Amino acid sequence: MTERDVPGFHRVIVGRDAEVGYHGIIAIHDIRRGPALGGTRMMAYESEDTAIRDVLRLAYGMSLKSAFAAMPFGGGKAVIMAPRSPADRAALLRAHGRFVNTLRGDFITGEDVGTTVADMTWVREETEHVLTESAVSVDSARTTALGVFRSMEGALRGMGGSSELRGRRVAIQGCGAVGSALCELLHDAGAELSLSDVVAERAESCASAAHGRVVATDDILREPVDILSPCALGAILDARSVEAIRAPLILGAANNQLADDSVADRLHARGLRYVPDFVANAGGVIAAAPDLLGWTRAAVYERIDAMRDEVISLCEEAQRAGYTMLVVAMRRARERMKPT
Numbered sequence: 001m002t003e004r005d006v007p008g009f010h011r012v013i014v015g016r017d018a019e020v021g022y023h024g025i026i027a028i029h030d031i032r033r034g035p036a037l038g039g040t041r042m043m044a045y046e047s048e049d050t051a052i053r054d055v056l057r058l059a060y061g062m063s064l065k066s067a068f069a070a071m072p073f074g075g076g077k078a079v080i081m082a083p084r085s086p087a088d089r090a091a092l093l094r095a096h097g098r099f100v101n102t103l104r105g106d107f108i109t110g111e112d113v114g115t116t117v118a119d120m121t122w123v124r125e126e127t128e129h130v131l132t133e134s135a136v137s138v139d140s141a142r143t144t145a146l147g148v149f150r151s152m153e154g155a156l157r158g159m160g161g162s163s164e165l166r167g168r169r170v171a172i173q174g175c176g177a178v179g180s181a182l183c184e185l186l187h188d189a190g191a192e193l194s195l196s197d198v199v200a201e202r203a204e205s206c207a208s209a210a211h212g213r214v215v216a217t218d219d220i221l222r223e224p225v226d227i228l229s230p231c232a233l234g235a236i237l238d239a240r241s242v243e244a245i246r247a248p249l250i251l252g253a254a255n256n257q258l259a260d261d262s263v264a265d266r267l268h269a270r271g272l273r274y275v276p277d278f279v280a281n282a283g284g285v286i287a288a289a290p291d292l293l294g295w296t297r298a299a300v301y302e303r304i305d306a307m308r309d310e311v312i313s314l315c316e317e318a319q320r321a322g323y324t325m326l327v328v329a330m331r332r333a334r335e336r337m338k339p340t
């Protein structure tokens with residue numbers, strides 16, 4: 001294990017287990033509010049530096065998310081560099097569990113892009129500091145989708161219209177766990193959907209369930225819709241791609257949607273509203289509350305419903321001050337990023 005000194009971060013540690021081909025990084029941004037919560041992402045990274053850049057951004061995003069949602073957690077994240085040669089997945093995840101365990105509860109993990117709930121049972125063999133399915137668990141992807149849906153209602157209201165989704169056109173990029181659950185909620189609410197996924201069958205299956213339209217992955221950003229909802233991977237909003245966007249509201253579940261924060265200013269200059277990812281996708285963090293804090297399901301749904309009013313107030317403050325919602329949300333999150 002080697003420790004990296006990264007300014008502004010509580011700890012950044014690189015772990016290796018040559019025997020099983022494990023190479024992972026855990027970044028803990030902040031633990032003042034409580035243990036750092038963050039999933040474990042497994043991807044083929046070009047280099048350790050690329051993986052470190054990714055994990056730092058994601059861990060910081062988790063701090064903002066927990067603080068903004070007023071949850072008693074800090075922010076952290078883990079990445080596993082997917083081995084280039086075939087490896088024993090269970091052994092890799094057990095090695096990761098041992099690595100997580102060295103942090104003695106300062107970091108609590110769960111599934112993320114590239115890992116599954118089932119994978120976490122291997123991690124669990126080595127550490128108790130991991131969320132797996134339990135009798136009290138709520139489905140994180142569904143809870144996240146519901147939070148995105150409530151945020152959409154709030155943003156529509158905060159922008160001066162009705163919060164009704166009926167008849168609104170929504171384009172969803174990414175029909176995975178969250179995107180497909182969101183598709184269902186929006187369809188039930190009477191929205192018209194455009195859907196895209198690099199795995200064509202996922203978009204097709206959502207489209208057939210929700211009477212939606214499949215759109216080529218290259219075209220989804222320029223769909224003439226009321227809301228664009230990025231629910232795939234991060235960094236899809238950059239200086240070039242935002243010029244194509246026609247939706248007046250951008251609000252989705254994907255983490256780190258902006259290639260960098262200046263993209264929010266570009267969107268603002270074009271008169272388009274962007275609800276920060278860490279605001280809209282906080283349902284994932286709230287979903288951990290039954291397991292970690294003993295909350296009831298009803299308390300989870302109550303908190304998710306409250307996201308609607310928080311987004312209304314965010315929109316209104318941003319509008320009054322002439323700032324982007326990113327600026328206002330960051331300020332609120334930083335104010336709340338103090339011990340509870």
Ligand code: NAI
Binds near residue numbers: 141173281
């Ligand atoms: P997932 O892996 O189930 O779904 C992502 C989907 O996006 C996949 O179907 C994939 O094929 C598709 N995709 C990838 N690149 C694409 C592209 N360029 N165009 C169109 N589709 C593309 O992941 P999940 O769980 O649905 O998460 C989606 C996003 O939401 C991720 O960024 C994740 O970090 C974030 N998130 C997820 C939470 C959860 O509880 N699952 C909680 C909070 C955030």
